[in-house]
Amino acid sequence: MSKVSKRKTLPAATEEATTRRTKRVKASPPPQYVEEQRNLQDLWKAAFLVGTKWDRLDSVYKYNWDFRNLEKEFEEGGKFYGIGPTNKVYIFAATETASTALPELLPTLATVVAPRPPSMEIAINAVQREEEIVPLKHMKMDWMPYIPLAKSNLPQIFVMDVEEEKERDADVEFFFPREPQPPLNCEFNWEVDEVETYTDNLIEEEELSPDEKEEFMEILKEEVKKSKRKMMDARKKRMENPNYEEAATYYGNMKLYKIYPVQTPDTPMIENRCHYVNRYYRPTL
Numbered sequence: 644m645s646k647v648s649k650r651k652t653l654p655a656a657t658e659e660a661t662t663r664r665t666k667r668v669k670a671s672p673p674p675q676y677v678e679e680q681r682n683l684q685d686l687w688k689a690a691f692l693v694g695t696k697w698d699r700l701d702s703v704y705k706y707n708w709d710f711r712n713l714e715k716e717f718e719e720g721g722k723f724y725g726i727g728p729t730n731k732v733y734i735f736a737a738t739e740t741a742s743t744a745l746p747e748l749l750p751t752l753a754t755v756v757a758p759r760p761p762s763m764e765i766a767i768n769a770v771q772r773e774e775e776i777v778p779l780k781h782m783k784m785d786w787m788p789y790i791p792l793a794k795s796n797l798p799q800i801f802v803m804d805v806e807e808e809k810e811r812d813a814d815v816e817f818f819f820p821r822e823p824q825p826p827l828n829c830e831f832n833w834e835v836d837e838v839e840t841y842t843d844n845l846i847e848e849e850e851l852s853p854d855e856k857e858e859f860m861e862i863l864k865e866e867v868k869k870s871k872r873k874m875m876d877a878r879k880k881r882m883e884n885p886n887y888e889e890a891a892t893y894y895g896n897m898k899l900y901k902i903y904p905v906q907t908p909d910t911p912m913i914e915n916r917c918h919y920v921n922r923y924y925r926p927t928l
Contacts, residue, residue, distance in 0.1 A: 682792045683714045687750055687904070689789050690736035690802035693765070695748070703738060703748050706911070708904040713752060717797055722756070722900065726798050729758045733786060735803040740915060747911040749904060753920045757897040760786045760801070766923065779803075781813060781834065815866045819851075819859055827851065833867045 687710045692700060716722045723732050733755040738748040755761045765782055767775045779785055786801040813834040818826040827850060831841055842860050845851040851859055901920055906913050 680792065681711075681714060682795070683710075683717065686710065686713065686734070686789060686791075686800070686802075687736065687752060689787075689804065690734050690752065691784065691804045692736050692738050692750060693803065695738045699738075699748060703750055706909065707907075708750055708910055709907050710752065710902065710904050712905055713754070713902050716754075716900075722898075723754075723798060724796070726756055730756050731758065731799040731801060732756055733761055733801050733803075734789075737920075741911045742914040744914075745911060749911065749913060752902045754900045754902060755897055756900075761897060761899075762923075766921075813870070815863075815870050817862070817866045819855075819862060821855070829863070831863060831867070833870065838863055838867070 735753050736750050741747045741749040763779050764776050765779055787804040789800040789802050813832050815831045820826050838860055
């Protein structure tokens with residue numbers, strides 16, 4: 644009797660599942676190269692764009708502006724390499740129109756090499772009023788130390804930026820007498836608050852009666868005058884200080900450089916370039 648050989652077969656459903664699994668196997672994609680961040684790559688972003696309207700800041704930061712030319716100045720052979728232990732690098736940023744055809748803004752960096760900050764004041768310009776020069780502190784600004792990824796042989800770098808903490812130089816605090824109620828303790832900031840609006844808010848909150856409005860506003864205005872007068876006296880005292888007279892020599896010896904970003908395919912065409920910074924600084928090197 645002959646033997647019939649039996650071939651082992653897989654059920655149809657199993658064969659189909661195996662075929663599907665085989666088709667899903669794909670080759671692994673090649674590893675993607677991620678460029679390592681350079682030591683000073685974000686230096687330009689650390690400096691506040693002075694004079695730029697708040698609603699236009701995002702239009703500047705949407706581009707990845709390349710300041711490799713600034714970074715190279717800190718390397719051997721560059722302008723900021725080996726400047727000595729007493730000198731520091733101070734950077735303040737601004738914006739200009741990149742092209743006459745396009746209203747795009749581009750960042751520029753004014754870089755100062757000096758033993759101390761080039762200025763602790765800032766000029767405020769507006770169409771409807773004359774220019775006003777105020778201390779940086781009044782605009783919540785200061786020279787902030789920049790911390791690079793790696794220290795290496797870099798000099799100390801400071802950027803002009805906005806302070807996070809609230810300054811109280813423009814604050815006025817006083818007590819308004821009320822009878823028979825206890826005196827009203829008031830805090831008013833004459834840089835951000837309006838006298839009448841502030842007074843109306845106190846009336847709305849029933850801290851002040853409508854009959855007291857005029858008297859309160861007169862007292863508040865007088866307190867604001869005293870605060871501003873005190874500030875001006877302090878400024879005059881600084882100007883009379885012998886150290887203030889050293890400013891002419893200081894500014895005559897300081898080195899100022901204006902730096903534009905490098906042109907790249909990903910940023911708007913940079914057509915306009917000039918050495919002018921502003922009328923308070925001489926032409927750059």
